[in-house]
Amino acid sequence: MSPAKINLMLRILGQREDGYHNLQTLFQILDWGDDMTFQQVNQNGQCQIRITGFNDVPEEQNLIHQAAQLLRPMARKQSDWLIDVNKRIPQGAGLGGGSSNAAMTLLMMNGYWDCGLCQERLLQLGNQLGADVPLFIHGRAALAGGTGNELISCQFDTPWVLLLLPDIHISTARLFQHNDLRRNQQCIDTALLHHQDLWINDFFPLLLSIDQSLRQLYQQLHHLNPVRLSGTGSAMFVLCKSRAEAEAAQSQLPQGLRSVVVQAKAAHSTGVEKNQ
Template sequence: MPATIPALTLPAPAKLNRMLHIVGRRQDGYHELQTLFQLIDLCDYLTFMPRNDSAITLSNDLSGVAHNDNLIVRAAQLLQQASGTHQGVSVTIEKNLPMGGGLGGGSSNAATTLVGLNHLWKLGLSNATLAKLGLTLGADVPVFVHGHSAWAEGVGEKLTSVTLDTPWFVVIHPGVSVSTPAIFQDPELTRDSLPITMARALQGGAPEWRNDCEAIVKRRYPPIAEALNWLTQHAPSRLTGTGACLFAAFDSQLAAQAVAQMAGQHWYSWVARGLNTSPLQDALGR
């Protein structure tokens, strides 16, 4: 590929699980879920620089993640193999999303890589094809590929696009790392929540909008329990995914900023706007 083709910089947005119910466990060990994914405008940014060879390189590896284990590299290699292209790319990442925070950062990075390189390499693959590829990398990848807030079932891959309210969120990371496998393997984890309809879930509020992982995470990680109890004093709050991040919704940016400023005295905190359409889709004009 000619070196004159300009670099492409694209966002990889975070997600929140507005609710997360565990309704069963499959024979393969994976859990059956019902969740509402909402995208937010807190993003990593990936820059893709075309190469004249077929190499896949990541210029700034993430701490504790081997180069070939990074989902960005794996996604690019997967797309190469699936499409048969011999094009290569050098990738640089501006990492803003905390690793292991339950915000889907790694999955979003993989999705942005698939969507971005499909565009850059002019492969012409559909989002459905990219999402199917992405599912082999992680259950959360398809929602980021499709780029819309969604009701999800199965392991999180059966998606129906929905339109959610778009409040301002305070997102807090208590500074600990949560082991997702450990949470899902905990014998006390609720695995038998009664399934609900999407329509009922979209009505919102308790008891539908809860996170079945929350009690286990709070018991295992006291700093998360402390932060969640603090945030709950300011607004109804819950965990996203298996954590460690937690969030609360506010009607105004000013209200969210005031709480985030107080939270920032103790923890990492952000103010983010809820979205229904991914900024990745917007950046590519899709």
């Protein structure tokens, strides 16, 4: 499985000279995401891959393709592969779907092509593809700094998550470039990181102010408290102590809103989707 992630907290500490932003964020990996299958189609080939499961993403823009291209020069086995993806993670949701797919490709093809790269080298390659890719190579919940790529393993008391997946695509670049984005947050001391009342997302008030459809949906969720935003996308979530609590909240969602109840990855449970 190629898992999704949520940002339990996302603070923007400042903009760097290179245009990127320094962040302090808490990542939780979920035990739910895309299914990826890798099938060898030619044992003696040219390190070619074919990707299926995407209808609207040109191959050269697909992070799976880009990840494979990074590995090809280091391959010691020249096999060709078919990579099929059953997408569950929506694009533009802030759940890291493309980054997760790229990380899974780096991890799997590193072995299949006998590249022999250590995790540190894979993390470096992942960082070339996107700020979230190292998280999925890291494979564990983490506190992240820098652009989100400086990772320290953590554990959080977030056993169950109700994911809310509105059919709204959000442009990350547009949000980062917006003049109203707050860019001067203070870094939270590590001793306070488990205080959930400090788990804010600086993009949430901005997104609610500029996206009417998301704002209207959020207003319908006032009985679920607190509703949080993941990353820079449209996906929202509610943290719950038990599956029963999460399913009770799910039963109260507006008609037509896609949702899924999942556990954190460490809990090793399978999510069950629901369309209201």
